[in-house]
Amino acid sequence: xxxxxxxxxxxxxxxxxxxxxxxxxxxxxFGQHRxxxxxxxxxxxxxxxxxxxxxxRFIRFTGGEPTLHPGLEHFCRxxxxxxxxxxxxxxxxxxxxxLKRISRWVHTLKVSLPSPxxxxxxxxxxxxxxxxxxxxxxxxxxxxxxxxxxxxxxxPQNVGIVTDFLELLANFPGVTWVPLRIESSAKNPRPIxxxxxxxxxxxxxxxxxxxxxxxxxxxxxxxxxVEPPELGARVFSGRVQDCGPxxxxxxxxxxxxxxxxSCRTPIQRAASLDAVFTDPEVIRLTCKxxxxxxxxxxxxxxxxxxxxxxxxAAEVRDGELVDYxxxxxxx
Amino acid sequence: xxTDKTTSSQCGTxxxxxxxxxxxxxxxxxxxxxxxxxKRVSNIGLGTRCNTPDRPSRSHMETLIQFALKRGINLFSTxxxxxxxxxxxxxxxxxxxxDEGLVRREQVVxxxxxxxxxxxxxQRSHESLDYERTRDRARIAYPxxxxxxxxCFDTDWIKESLSRSRSSLGVKTVDILMLDGLEWxxxxxxxxxxxxxxxxxxxxxxxRSLGALSWYGVASRVGVFCYPGHHFHLPIEALVDLAxxxxxxxxxxxxxxxxxxxxxxAAATRISQQLHGHRGSVLLAAVDFGLKVLAxxxxxxxxxxxxxxxxxxxxxxxxxxxxxxxMLQFVRSIPGVSCCILGTTDEDHxxxxxxxxxxxxxxxxxxxxxxxxxTGAR
Numbered sequence: 178x179x180x181x182x183x184x185x186x187x188x189x190x191x192x193x194x195x196x197x198x199x200x201x202x203x204x205x206x207f208g209q210h211r212x213x214x215x216x217x218x219x220x221x222x223x224x225x226x227x228x229x230x231x232x233x234r235f236i237r238f239t240g241g242e243p244t245l246h247p248g249l250e251h252f253c254r255x256x257x258x259x260x261x262x263x264x265x266x267x268x269x270x271x272x273x274x275x276l277k278r279i280s281r282w283v284h285t286l287k288v289s290l291p292s293p294x295x296x297x298x299x300x301x302x303x304x305x306x307x308x309x310x311x312x313x314x315x316x317x318x319x320x321x322x323x324x325x326x327x328x329x330x331x332x333p334q335n336v337g338i339v340t341d342f343l344e345l346l347a348n349f350p351g352v353t354w355v356p357l358r359i360e361s362s363a364k365n366p367r368p369i370x371x372x373x374x375x376x377x378x379x380x381x382x383x384x385x386x387x388x389x390x391x392x393x394x395x396x397x398x399x400x401x402x403v404e405p406p407e408l409g410a411r412v413f414s415g416r417v418q419d420c421g422p423x424x425x426x427x428x429x430x431x432x433x434x435x436x437x438x439s440c441r442t443p444i445q446r447a448a449s450l451d452a453v454f455t456d457p458e459v460i461r462l463t464c465k466x467x468x469x470x471x472x473x474x475x476x477x478x479x480x481x482x483x484x485x486x487x488x489x490a491a492e493v494r495d496g497e498l499v500d501y502x503x504x505x506x507x508x
Numbered sequence: 509x510x511t512d513k514t515t516s517s518q519c520g521t522x523x524x525x526x527x528x529x530x531x532x533x534x535x536x537x538x539x540x541x542x543x544x545x546x547k548r549v550s551n552i553g554l555g556t557r558c559n560t561p562d563r564p565s566r567s568h569m570e571t572l573i574q575f576a577l578k579r580g581i582n583l584f585s586t587x588x589x590x591x592x593x594x595x596x597x598x599x600x601x602x603x604x605x606x607d608e609g610l611v612r613r614e615q616v617v618x619x620x621x622x623x624x625x626x627x628x629x630x631q632r633s634h635e636s637l638d639y640e641r642t643r644d645r646a647r648i649a650y651p652x653x654x655x656x657x658x659x660c661f662d663t664d665w666i667k668e669s670l671s672r673s674r675s676s677l678g679v680k681t682v683d684i685l686m687l688d689g690l691e692w693x694x695x696x697x698x699x700x701x702x703x704x705x706x707x708x709x710x711x712x713x714x715x716r717s718l719g720a721l722s723w724y725g726v727a728s729r730v731g732v733f734c735y736p737g738h739h740f741h742l743p744i745e746a747l748v749d750l751a752x753x754x755x756x757x758x759x760x761x762x763x764x765x766x767x768x769x770x771x772x773x774a775a776a777t778r779i780s781q782q783l784h785g786h787r788g789s790v791l792l793a794a795v796d797f798g799l800k801v802l803a804x805x806x807x808x809x810x811x812x813x814x815x816x817x818x819x820x821x822x823x824x825x826x827x828x829x830x831x832x833x834x835m836l837q838f839v840r841s842i843p844g845v846s847c848c849i850l851g852t853t854d855e856d857h858x859x860x861x862x863x864x865x866x867x868x869x870x871x872x873x874x875x876x877x878x879x880x881x882x883t884g885a886r
Contacts, residue, residue: 273657273658277658284811309739312739312740313657313695316657316691316692316729316730316740317657319729319730320657320689320729320730322729322767322805322808322809322811324811347735347778348733348734348735348738348740348780349730349733349734350733350772350774350778351729351767351771351772351774
């Protein structure tokens, strides 16, 4: 039996490694690979058709910066023709021209918004006037009736300014703010500390009591990274809610199917979606028994699943691999 | 004396409309309203701009437009910016309806937009090629005034755009011209925006005096919701004042078009506009300044149905609605909304949606119950 609801499953396709930005928080570090290659068109089309054949509803074109791939418009048209709903991840610094051309096919545009402050946004992305350009991109998408999500990697500089994000985006009804756990990478395996996460959780919790619609922190933050873990359960969404392979699968630029955008372990059994869910790696990531015993015994395990399973976020504790932000439950 | 939708319960049926001499087959939906010149307008309009990849054929759209006319819709919204096809099809359909005696020109209200610079579409049909030329002309003729967001509010371009719309539609007068996304202009013009907008309004008032245009307004999906101080903020009060300065109390600035639906109720709920030193919502500002509000995207371009099936039954005030009907009834019942513009290409969908017109608009208590989350979805 599949551990996911198929109607919510999404295929993320990394169609290019090229990027026109150098975001300091990028866990893929694509900004440093400006000459990076893109997915071959026939390979891209193969996975689009595969997704449609398997009954997957959403396809997300990501990268790198997907608008830099010359075949994006073609991919969108084919995906639409196959009945897929199209999501585009963008840094919001792309040309308006390509966005206008693909706008009629796109269901959701996910725009990276690293900071609500112009100067910090510029220094984080390495691009001038980046905040204004990102907001203009969102406005353009809203005018085209595209659903817009502003994705924010919650870097330590964003702790304490959650209200600023809410106020900035309140100007754009129809834009959903999606704060994300800052992901570990080879370059920066510990991008946020437990203390910073505690402050962030308390900030979210306080705002939830004051305002409607304060989102949860998305991606896999272990609930026990904060005290008490009930606080984590209130303000973090948990791995089951967001991460691959519960919610998505990923195809990289070489056309390899992977279990998770962050874990990046290739799936061997990729003939069909049913085969995918018999793959050892997928079973490992979705099975509670693969967690440490103390983690399995936690009341939140079904939602939290121990936090991020990426090897970059892992540390060895009592002989087991765990998310570095997690802490063993006493008793 | 015409009154607005607050007297919707007095608005008659088709038969009553025929009896009062205002029309035969058109008009008579509950909630009908009136233009400043007394022309009666249906509370639901049909948006004929079609930007979906699976756009319907001309003949399909012609049939749909004629069907809408027969069902009492007399307001049609179109847009020249995609390929110009939407205006041409609407114009030809209406012309056919006039010739067949279905309606008279003076019974129909046509809205078009100006301010966008057409962008390329992938099909290089003769239509899109023509509009590529238009786009290039806009960029060549007005290079310094083509703004981010594919906008150009140069007065000459707006006049030319109006002229093209009249030609495509085959009408002497466009009833209402909406300046589409004027906030992009304000965001780019800096401190000179008042002067620029005044020039724009002067040009539009000139077009009115020449009989090319009856009324005008702004269509905004972003700027009207931004707080004062934000670079996109579109201040309704200031625009009204500028129009008055240009042409006095009889100026033609009478309309605001905004998206309004159950998932984006910001026009009613968001306090983003200045009103005589206070703050209020777009709807409150519009009512206060005597503007008519056209609510677009009642189904948020179909996205509301990501959450609920259109045929889901919802009980409200002991009446059963489909989810689509309920959403339409919700939008058109909101105080301050003159008209809800429905974009559909399906005759059956339109027919089902228009069934809500058999019901009186909901009162404030009902709307408050809905806003507090009390609905009867089954």
